[in-house]
Amino acid sequence: MTATVTAPAAGVRMDDVLTATGLVKKFGDRAVVDGVSLRVGTGEILGFLGPNGAGKSTTIAMLTGALKPDGGTIQVDGAEFAAGPMRAKALIGVVPQEIALYPTLSARQNLTFFAGAYKLSRAERRERIDWALDVVGLTDRAGDKVASYSGGMQRRVNIAAALLHMPRLLFLDEPTVGVDAQSRNQIFETVLRLRAEFGMSVVYTSHYMPEVEQLCDRIVIVDHGKVLAEGTQEELLRPLGAGLLEWAPTREELDRLQGGMVWLEKRFADHGQITVAAAGDGTQVLRIRVKDMPATLREVSEIAAGTGLGLGGIRLGRPDLESLFLDLTGRQIRDGA
Amino acid sequence: MFAMIRKELLVLLRDRASLITLFVSPMLFITVMSLALSNSFDTLGSAPKMNISIVDQDGGIAAKNVVKALGGSDELKVTTGLSGDAADKRVRDGKDSFAVVIPAGFEKEVESGRKPHFSFVVDPSSSRQAVDPLQAAIRSAVLTVTSSTRTAVSLEKQRAAEHDPVRKAQLKKQIDKIDETWSGVTSTSTFPKGMTGVKYPSVYQQNVPGYTVMYVFFIVTVMAGSIMVERREGTFRRLLSAPVPRWQLLLGKVVPYLMVAVAQVGVLMAFGKLVFGMDLGVHPVALVPITVALGCCAVALGLLLASFAKSESQVNGMGTIVILVLAALGGCMVPGVFMPDFMQDIAGFTPHGKALNAFQEVMVKGADLGTVLPASGFLLGLAALFFVLAVPRFRFVK
Incomplete structure (x- = not known):
């Protein structure tokens, strides 16, 4: 527990601890996971992103041995999962989306029970439990019933239970659902500490974009059971340009403007990829994925001065995963599947 | 609201x-x-019959009358013509609630005025609540039947000796003596062979x-x-x-x-x-x-x-x-x-x-x-x- 592995730089290719190829899972005729492939390098934090119902949890269930895939292969540390599931399982730790604990038992009793599944010696078990409680900051409440904990504390015990056998790869499935900001920060710190001190690889599943942006080296975006995009944050956001500019003139402004929205569209033709969408109130929104933000803003200023269009309908957006998802699917990530 | x-x-x-x-x-x-619970709430007219068997080891008139009387009961479904072992097995198998065994010599006891004796073979796990009243009723029925059989047989004998005054007087004396000492029937309960329990x-x-x-x-x-x-x-x-x-x-x-x-x-x-x-x-x-x-x-x-x-x-x-x-x-x-x-x-x-x-x-x-x-x-x-x-x-x- 004293080994220190330097955090790898984002985007650097590492030895893969997990490789999944063409995973398929069907429930009836419906393919919930449809050809998902992904890889996780040693010490890497992989963000696994998608709206509710995108197939994230089903993919994780297959990757962790809880569900048998209908197609595809999984390798853990270079060996086929199916050929040696017990060996593979000994290398992974899983923090389920649910608080997968026994609420009437204390944190220590829960951890003792789960440690038993990994055949640790009595001394090893005691040492690991003390260490895991320390990692999640719950040493002083270890004897209390889990039911008496706050939601955030329960989430932290949930994580501790997955660390007892010091896995090489940790799956965190929506670990911050329903927790306060303090517990969320604690969970982030724990994840970063595990990577930095023990070289642990992490698959971090979430539909909260800022968490993934903050934590993950690489990101896989899934929807409807398929991988939509994969790469580092930089790689993923590059096609979005320097940012997003939305201009929604009022109906009166558009009526006054000779040529209307078509004229406006032409003025920005060289500034990036343009789309015009209908707004809810019958007006239209001009959306530009901007190549050079200062140049585009200068153009906005000239148009406003020349036509009398107001600047109140202008919104600027930094390119982020939310806008990427919107760009890929036409939907907000929290709209659901 | x-x-x-x-x-x-x-x-x-x-x-x-x-x-x-x-x-x-x-x-x-x-x-x-x-x-x-339908048995417990049924009226007398609608109650289902209880299964019993009767073993007649005597073959006399009194025993036959007992079989006839019990067989005609609305409350009982009687199986007859069985050996003692067969009746025993039916009780052991739970087919009958109990068996009534009329032993050999029953008729002589009736005639002599001694207390005629018969026995029940009962499943020891049967409920007393269910079995006791029925046994009491059967004892009463056997008493009535044997009593009337005894009277009828006596009268028949007296009639047969109608033309022999000496014999008739002797018979009457005997019958009067029997009437004085007649005090009913006795019965005992046993368990089927191979079943213990007290x-x-x-x-x-x-x-x-x-x-x-x-x-x-x-x-x-x-x-x-x-x-x-x-x-x-x-x-x-x-x-x-x-x-x-x-x-x-x-x-x-x-x-x-x-x-x-x-x-x-x-x-x-x-x-x-x-x-x-x-x-x-x-x-x-x-x-x-x-x-x-x-x-x-x-x-x-x-x-x-x-x-x-x-x-x-x-x-x-x-x-x-x-x-x-x-x-x-x-x-x-x-x-x-x-x-x-x-x-x-x-x-x-x-x-x-x-x-x-x-x-x-x-x-x-x-x-x-x-x-x-x-x-x-x-x-x-x-x-x-x-x-x-x-x-x-x-x-x-x-």
């Missing part, structure tokens, strides 16, 4: 499990309990094993509910990701409940013994295989329920129905002797009925290990069937 009432009714109407619990369960219960089941020997069997099966909902919670809370999912084979996880879930079921029987039997002085029979060790088999059957049924139910409310609804209906059918609530024949036949095929009967065999009839093995095997067979049906459908995760 009306909106809330409307919403609540709508929610309730869509909750099939609750509707089944609220409406179907009591209907089933009412049906089963009414059928089970008493009928006490109220505790009915209620303790009866309710023990019933409450052992409550483990069905407790265990299935616990499985549903593990699915909902994700603890199964976590354990599936650990290097533990699935069969071990399944056994790890089943075995503790089996231990609880066995402990439950132990505690309740000890309670019956220590608090009420309940007799555990001459071979109490024979209770062990029944207990283990009963526990296996209950936990396998719990596994089956958890495999088919989709929610915790379904587990509670379906589990309660199964437990209560089987308990009522199996004679846990109402002794089998009060039930009509077809209900008693059904009881024999329920795990509850089988286990209760086996417990009573040991406690009341003194059955040993060998005797209860078939019933234990039946329960283990049922457990295996439930297990085989459950495992292919069992899911650790939702």
Whole structure:
């Protein structure tokens, strides 16, 4: 527990601890996971992103041995999962989306029970439990019933239970659902500490974009059971340009403007990829994925001065995963599947 | 407020499990309990007949009249023409409540004025409440029949000696003497060959094993509910990701409940013994295989329920129905002797009925290990069937 592995730089290719190829899972005729492939390098934090119902949890269930895939292969540390599931399982730790604990038992009793599944010696078990409680900051409440904990504390015990056998790869499935900001920060710190001190690889599943942006080296975006995009944050956001500019003139402004929205569209033709969408109130929104933000803003200023269009309908957006998802699917990530 | 009432009714109407619990369960219960208790509530004219057999080892007029009189009874379904052993077997097999044996020499006793004696062969596990009144009625019927037979025979003899005044006077003297000393009939009760036991089941020997069997099966909902919670809370999912084979996880879930079921029987039997002085029979060790088999059957049924139910409310609804209906059918609530024949036949095929009967065999009839093995095997067979049906459908995760 004293080994220190330097955090790898984002985007650097590492030895893969997990490789999944063409995973398929069907429930009836419906393919919930449809050809998902992904890889996780040693010490890497992989963000696994998608709206509710995108197939994230089903993919994780297959990757962790809880569900048998209908197609595809999984390798853990270079060996086929199916050929040696017990060996593979000994290398992974899983923090389920649910608080997968026994609420009437204390944190220590829960951890003792789960440690038993990994055949640790009595001394090893005691040492690991003390260490895991320390990692999640719950040493002083270890004897209390889990039911008496706050939601955030329960989430932290949930994580501790997955660390007892010091896995090489940790799956965190929506670990911050329903927790306060303090517990969320604690969970982030724990994840970063595990990577930095023990070289642990992490698959971090979430539909909260800022968490993934903050934590993950690489990101896989899934929807409807398929991988939509994969790469580092930089790689993923590059096609979005320097940012997003939305201009929604009022109906009166558009009526006054000779040529209307078509004229406006032409003025920005060289500034990036343009789309015009209908707004809810019958007006239209001009959306530009901007190549050079200062140049585009200068153009906005000239148009406003020349036509009398107001600047109140202008919104600027930094390119982020939310806008990427919107760009890929036409939907907000929290709209659901 | 009306909106809330409307919403609540709508929610309730869509909750099939609750509707089944609220409406179907009591209907089933009412049906089963009414059928089970129908004998106790029937009027004299509508009561079903009780099975008995009569063994006539004498063949005299009095014995024939007794057979004729009992055979004509509205309350009895009498089997005649049997040997003593055959009647014994029918009682032992539970086909007859008891047998009436009229021994050889009965006629001579009637004629001589001595108390004619006959015997009952009774299943020691029969309820006294059911058997005693009937035996009393039969004793009374035998007394009446033998008395009238004796009178008729006497008169017939006197008539035959009508033309011999000396003989007639002698006969009259004899008959008057017999009339003075005539004091009825005597009877004794014995058990069928091979069945030991010195008493009928006490109220505790009915209620303790009866309710023990019933409450052992409550483990069905407790265990299935616990499985549903593990699915909902994700603890199964976590354990599936650990290097533990699935069969071990399944056994790890089943075995503790089996231990609880066995402990439950132990505690309740000890309670019956220590608090009420309940007799555990001459071979109490024979209770062990029944207990283990009963526990296996209950936990396998719990596994089956958890495999088919989709929610915790379904587990509670379906589990309660199964437990209560089987308990009522199996004679846990109402002794089998009060039930009509077809209900008693059904009881024999329920795990509850089988286990209760086996417990009573040991406690009341003194059955040993060998005797209860078939019933234990039946329960283990049922457990295996439930297990085989459950495992292919069992899911650790939702």
